[in-house]
Amino acid sequence: MQNSPSHTNAPYTLLPEDPSPARPPASSRRPVKVFAATAASVVFLTSLVMLIVNQSPETPTESDHPPRSDPSVRDRLSYNWTNAMFAWQRTAFHFQPEKNWMNDPDGPLYYMGWYHLFYQYNPDSAVWGNITWGHAVSKDLIHWLYLPLAMVPDRWFDAGGVWTGSATLLPDGRIVILYTGDTDESIQVQNLAYPANLSDPLLIEWVKYPDNPVIVPPAGINPEEFRDPTTAWMGPDGTWRILVGSKVDGSGIALIYQTSNFTAFEAQPGLLHAVNGTGMWECVDFYPVSTNSSNGLETSVVGPGVKHVLKASLDDLKKDYYAIGTYDPVSDTWTPDDPEADVGMGLQVDYGRYYASKTFFDQNTGRRILWGWINETDTDYDDLAKGWASVQTIPRVVTFDNKTGSNILEWPVEEVESLRLNSTEFDDILVEAGSAVLLDIGMATQLDISVEFEIEGSDALEALEEPEAIIECATAQNRTTLGPFGLLVLADKSLSELTPIYFHIAKSTNGSLTTLFCADETRSSKALEVFKKVYGGPVAVLDDEKFTMRLLVDHSIIESFAQGGRTVITSRIYPTEAIYGAAKLFLFNNATGVNVTASLEIWQMNSAFIRPFPLEEM
Amino acid sequence: MKTPMLLTLLSFTQLLLITILPIASADLVDDTCKKTPYADFCISALRSDPRSSTADTPKLGLIMVDKVDTSAKSTLTKINDLLGKSPDPGMKKALTFCKESYKIVISALVPSSRESLSKGDYKFAVDYMKGAAREASDCEVGFGRKSPLSDLNDYENKAASVASAIASTLL
Numbered sequence: 129m130q131n132s133p134s135h136t137n138a139p140y141t142l143l144p145e146d147p148s149p150a151r152p153p154a155s156s157r158r159p160v161k162v163f164a165a166t167a168a169s170v171v172f173l174t175s176l177v178m179l180i181v182n183q184s185p186e187t188p189t190e191s192d193h194p195p196r197s198d199p200s201v202r203d204r205l206s207y208n209w210t211n212a213m214f215a216w217q218r219t220a221f222h223f224q225p226e227k228n229w230m231n232d233p234d235g236p237l238y239y240m241g242w243y244h245l246f247y248q249y250n251p252d253s254a255v256w257g258n259i260t261w262g263h264a265v266s267k268d269l270i271h272w273l274y275l276p277l278a279m280v281p282d283r284w285f286d287a288g289g290v291w292t293g294s295a296t297l298l299p300d301g302r303i304v305i306l307y308t309g310d311t312d313e314s315i316q317v318q319n320l321a322y323p324a325n326l327s328d329p330l331l332i333e334w335v336k337y338p339d340n341p342v343i344v345p346p347a348g349i350n351p352e353e354f355r356d357p358t359t360a361w362m363g364p365d366g367t368w369r370i371l372v373g374s375k376v377d378g379s380g381i382a383l384i385y386q387t388s389n390f391t392a393f394e395a396q397p398g399l400l401h402a403v404n405g406t407g408m409w410e411c412v413d414f415y416p417v418s419t420n421s422s423n424g425l426e427t428s429v430v431g432p433g434v435k436h437v438l439k440a441s442l443d444d445l446k447k448d449y450y451a452i453g454t455y456d457p458v459s460d461t462w463t464p465d466d467p468e469a470d471v472g473m474g475l476q477v478d479y480g481r482y483y484a485s486k487t488f489f490d491q492n493t494g495r496r497i498l499w500g501w502i503n504e505t506d507t508d509y510d511d512l513a514k515g516w517a518s519v520q521t522i523p524r525v526v527t528f529d530n531k532t533g534s535n536i537l538e539w540p541v542e543e544v545e546s547l548r549l550n551s552t553e554f555d556d557i558l559v560e561a562g563s564a565v566l567l568d569i570g571m572a573t574q575l576d577i578s579v580e581f582e583i584e585g586s587d588a589l590e591a592l593e594e595p596e597a598i599i600e601c602a603t604a605q606n607r608t609t610l611g612p613f614g615l616l617v618l619a620d621k622s623l624s625e626l627t628p629i630y631f632h633i634a635k636s637t638n639g640s641l642t643t644l645f646c647a648d649e650t651r652s653s654k655a656l657e658v659f660k661k662v663y664g665g666p667v668a669v670l671d672d673e674k675f676t677m678r679l680l681v682d683h684s685i686i687e688s689f690a691q692g693g694r695t696v697i698t699s700r701i702y703p704t705e706a707i708y709g710a711a712k713l714f715l716f717n718n719a720t721g722v723n724v725t726a727s728l729e730i731w732q733m734n735s736a737f738i739r740p741f742p743l744e745e746m
Numbered sequence: 747m748k749t750p751m752l753l754t755l756l757s758f759t760q761l762l763l764i765t766i767l768p769i770a771s772a773d774l775v776d777d778t779c780k781k782t783p784y785a786d787f788c789i790s791a792l793r794s795d796p797r798s799s800t801a802d803t804p805k806l807g808l809i810m811v812d813k814v815d816t817s818a819k820s821t822l823t824k825i826n827d828l829l830g831k832s833p834d835p836g837m838k839k840a841l842t843f844c845k846e847s848y849k850i851v852i853s854a855l856v857p858s859s860r861e862s863l864s865k866g867d868y869k870f871a872v873d874y875m876k877g878a879a880r881e882a883s884d885c886e887v888g889f890g891r892k893s894p895l896s897d898l899n900d901y902e903n904k905a906a907s908v909a910s911a912i913a914s915t916l917l
Contacts (some may be wrong), residue, residue, distance in 0.1 A: 255858045256870045288865045310865045352804070352866025407917060443869055444917040508877040512850050657880075 207510075207655035207704060214514035216707045217684040220574050221547055221736040222502075223272050223520040225262055229254050229511075230518040232356075232411060232484035233499035234261055235295035235305050238492045240329035243269050245499070246278055247520070248292060254511040259289035261307075265330055265741065268543040269497070269523045273741035278334050279307075285319055285340045287312040292411060293319075294486065296360040296368070296390075296427075301326065304390045305334070306370060308355040309341060315351040317341030318372060320390055330741070343385055343393045349374050356411045359488065360387075362428040364457050371400055373409035373440060380409035380440055380472060384460055401438060401462045406449075406472030409440035411484045414462070415496060417452070417528040417536065424496030424526070426489045430457050435528065437536060438462050440471050441484050448477040448485050448500070452534065466534065475535055478521075479665040480647060480688075480698035481505055487526060498524040498538060502685060505649075505659040505700045519685055521698060529694060532668050537693040540680060548576055548731040557726045558584075559717040562607075564616060564623070567730070572713040573618070573683055574733040579715075581613060581631065581675040584723040601646035601664035604628035609721035610635075616714035617681055618652065620706040627652040627701050628716065629688045631667075631675050643669045645677075645690035647697045654704045667695035682733070778806050782911035784904045791905065803916055807863045807871060810909035814878055815856045817905060821898040822848045828894055837889070844885035844895065851878045851902075859909065868916040875910035879903045 223245065224230065234246040242265045249262035263278040279290045286309030293307025302322065309319045319340040324333035345351040353375045360368040368390070371382045380403055384396035400414070416425040420433045439450035449472045453464040464470045477485050478500060485500035500521045504511055511517040524538040552569045559565055569575075604612050614630025616623070632644045646664030653660065667690045669675060678689040686699040703711065717724050775798055779788035788810070792798040795809045825845045833841060855874045862870035882902035886893055893899065 253854055253858075255854045255874065257858045257861045289861075291867075314865045316866060350866075355867075446869065507880070508855060508874060509847065509850055509881065512854055657884075 207657065209510060209513065209655075209704075213704065213707060214510075216573075217514065217702060218516070219519055219682045219685055221270065221544070221733060221738075222522060222682050222685055223264065223738060224516065224518065225249060225274065226740075227254070227515045228252070228517075229256055230262065230501070230520075231256060231259075231503070232292045232501050233486050233520055234293050234307065236486065236488040236497070236499055237295040237297060237303065238488075238490050239297070239303065239331060242267065242329055242331075243490075244295075244331060245272065245520070247501075249277070251277065254515055254517045255508060259291060261290050263332075264738075268546065269541050270543045270546065271736050272738045274739065275330060275332055275741050275743075278332075279321060279336070281309075283309070283336055283340065284312045285309045285317055286336070288314055291316075292356045292484070293321075294357060294359040294370075295488070297491070303331070304360075306342070306357040306360075306390070308357065311341075316345060316354045318343035318355075318357045318385075318393075337391060339391070342387075342391055343372065343395075346383070346395050348376070349383070353408050354383075357385075358412055358414055359427050360390075361414075363460070369396075369460065371412045371414055373412040375408040375443075376402070378407060379404045380406035380442065382409060382412050382414070382438070382440070396460060398460065400460060401464075401471065403470050403472050406440070406442055407445075408443035409471075410443050411439075411441040411448075411486060413437070413439040413450075413486055414455075415487050415489070416455070417496065417526065419528050419530055419533075422527045423494050424489055426491065430455065435465070436462055437526075438464075438471050439477060439485065442472055446483055448483060449473070450475055450477055450536070452528070452536070469534075476665060477538075478696045478698050479645075480663040480696075481700050482521070482698045495541075496526045497541065498526050500524075500698070502698055502700065506655070506702050507657050510657075510702075521687060522680060524693070524696075531670060532694070535668075535694060538696050539689065539693040540678075540687070544576070544680070547734045547736065549734055551729055551731040554726070554728045554730075557715060557728075558723060559613065559715050559726060560723045561717055561719050561721060564714045564716040566621070567713045567715060567728070569713060569730050569732075571709065571732060572711045573681065573708070574735070575679065575681040575713070576731040576733050577615070577677070577679040577681065577713075577728060578730075579615065579677050579679075579726055579728040581677075581724050581726050583610070583633075583675075584725060601632065601644050601648070601662045603650050603662055604630055604646070604648045604716075604718055606632075607718050607720050608632070608634060609719060610641075611719050612646065613717040613719055613724045614677065614715075615679065616712075616716050617679065617686055618701050618703050618706045618711050619714055620703070620710050621712055623714075625651065625653055625703045625706040626714075627686065627699065629677065629679060629686065629697070629699075630716070630718075631677075631690070641669075643667050643675070645688070645695045645697065647686070647688055647699045649699060649701065652699075652701045652703060655702060658702050663697050663699065665695050665697075667691050680733075774801070774803065775806065778803055778912055778915065779908070781915050782908040784908055787904045788908045788912075791908070803912065804863050804866070804868075807868075807909055807912040807916070808860060810905055810912060811856060811859050811863065811871070811875065813905045814859075814875065814902060814909055815852065817898060817902050818848050818851045818856070818878075821895060821902065822852065824895065824898065837894075840885075840888035840893075843888050847881035847885050851881055851906075855881075859913070863913060868913045871913035872910050872917070875906045875913065879906035879910065882906060 229250040231248040237244050245264050247262045260277050261279040263275040264272045266272045288310030291308035295305050305321045320337035320342045323331045324335045345354040358371045360370045367388045382400040385393040387393045416429045416434045436455040441448050451464040451471045455462045482500050487498045502519050504517045522540045527537050529535050529537045610633040612630040612632040616626045619626035628648045645667040648662045649660040680687040688697045775792050779785045782788045855878045859871040859874045882899045886899040
């Protein structure tokens with residue numbers, strides 16, 4: 129490895145009077161094994177009270193501020209963020225532009241040795257508006273280099289904004305992009321664009337088809353509810369199909385368009401699918417997964433051993449939902465395997481702060497890769513003050529979970545592991561009921577954490593008599609017999625700020641155990657105006673499985689994966705104290721009735737040094 | 747005779763149309779405002795603008811965003827005025843905070859909300875108008891009990907909350 133842990137990892141500079149972040153001592157690159165008995169790097173805190181007693185100031189609910197009559201409260205209302213605090217919030221290895229606003233990922237593709245990411249971008253401000261297509265490239269999905277804007281709103285057919293779209297790689301080597309343009313009369317149309325020069329591996333220049341739009345809103349569809357064309361797939365007749373999301377009478381729908389040349393499209397009479405009551409479907413995505421291998425599938429693949437995922441971003445809930453089902457290429461319809469868990473009613477792609485996700489088939493490595501947009505949860509004022517808003521997740525590989533047969537698995541691309549520096553291992557740490565254990569790992573703001581938990585004495589599970597129905601994630605302070613237990617991330621030593629990421633097990637009324645995987649942001653920051661809630665969802669834990677988590681911690685973003693990616697939660701965290709060297713990592717067990725043992729491997733993560741492409745050197 | 751009857755019929759029809767048309771649009775104003783947290787405020791604010799009689803829901807939202815904008819600009823003028831009168835430190839601190847709040851309402855939150863409502867990606871107006879309402883109420887709280895901007899902050903809070911709610915009905 130060529131990078132030492134003490135390398136400053138940020139393009140920003142701290143003000144001279146701000147404290148410099150405490151860097152970890154240069155450490156050996158070999159993993160250091162620590163046994164519980166030696167206690168050299170484990171400080172055992174029996175802090176029963178610290179966890180169950182609310183240490184922070186009153187926790188505001190998500191929608192209201194506390195009643196006020198005291199002028200001194202004013203000082204806490206809009207937190208006095210310093211430049212150092214804002215600088216800390218920027219991520220080290222997640223994709224984000226140098227400044228300003230970003231939203232949906234667009235047209236991801238691999239071409240001539242480079243991965244391309246385009247993204248909704250406001251070149252003028254840290255709030256949404258004036259939308260263009262930003263552009264960046266990478267050799268490995270991790271180390272990104274910024275390129276010039278790919279498209280700006282310079283035609284009548286996209287004067288109102290160059291909105292979301294997708295790329296299709298054609299068998300003859302051409303690339304076509306279909307994107308939504310908001311016209312000069314605020315009508316949503318679908319436009320065609322293609323590279324100016326296919327021999328430029330960076331695909332810097334793009335041409336908009338002069339006779340755009342290629343698709344206009346059909347009769348019966350609101351011209352302001354018609355957007356986000358998908359990647360095309362080929363049908364049995366050799367022509368292409370794409371989907372455009374919309375809404376009719378409160379039902380989210382996926383409209384089908386057919387083409388042989390990407391300039392002339394024909395609306396299909398039927399819909400691929402619709403679900404009552406789900407509202408406008410944005411960023412529809414539709415792709416095959418293999419049920420009998422872990423390889424990704426090119427978007428046109430159909431046949432035995434193949435199921436299709438249909439996904440929509442629900443405008444009214446700001447959540448991404450998906451369902452797995454069967455696609456009939458003859459009738460161009462899709463049917464969910466479980467109609468009660470249809471799109472918008474069942475599984476979420478990610479149970480946290482996450483939206484507008486989109487996959488692409490990476491023909492370089494044969495993987496289906498998923499991007500997702502992560503918005504801020506601080507205030508617009510804060511975003512404008514710090515000059516930027518939003519990040520993308522680390523790209524995730526999507527596969528079919530053939531152990532459960534009913535969901536996908538998402539896992540960070542293995543290229544992220546190239547950022548790993550030194551690691552620390554902990555084996556079989558006992559975390560007694562009602563306690564927390566500080567993990568001495570040095571810096572705790574850029575981490576790749578793998579942890580597995582076992583509940584001591586599985587008889588405890590059978591001995592549980594009373595059913596404790598926990599249908600959804602509640603705060604980590606709700607103690608029950610079997611949980612919650614997990615990690616406290618971005619926590620300061622006194623636990624005045626902390627973000628618990630945890631499992632919560634309950635016995636349901638029919639006697640079976642159900643597990644929830646949760647992230648509790650309610651005490652993550654003393655800044656009152658940050659939007660903080662508890663996120664999470666159910667996760668299947670099979671009989672032969674331990675409770676496993678993987679976390680990517682990167683300053684103000686945490687991506688948390690349970691059971692190999694069966695349930696994923698992305699969190700945005702803005703601590704006021706648990707930053708830089710003051711941020712710590714703990715294990716915790718808030719259960720009343722069981723101890724847990726935990727084994728972990730924790731890597732310090734390097735920066736990805738995301739920066740402009742050195743074009744002048746070409 | 748036929749002519750007077752025809753005339754009467756025409757007049758009656760004309761009268762009917764004159765009364766029905768605004769009622770049809772006024773229904774949209776009423777229906778829309780019912781779904782907002784300050785229905786009466788919403789109705790009187792919208793009806794004070796002649797465009798509301800023929801506006802669809804997004805345009806009603808835009809009319810309300812205009813109110814937010816106009817009011818914010820008046821408030822900013824008043825803040826600058828008060829700052830120019832050498833206020834005591836506590837008042838000055840509160841006024842300065844309010845000035846920053848209203849500046850971003852005008853420069854960022856209003857334009858984004860306008861773009862969102864006019865172009866059909868309504869979720870941004872929902873969020874940014876909520877943000878504007880919050881800026882107004884945070885400004886008010888900063889004064890404790892003796893705010894010189896109470897009426898203006900109250901109006902802004904209501905107008906922005908209503909604008910956000912109108913955008914919400916479009917999702």
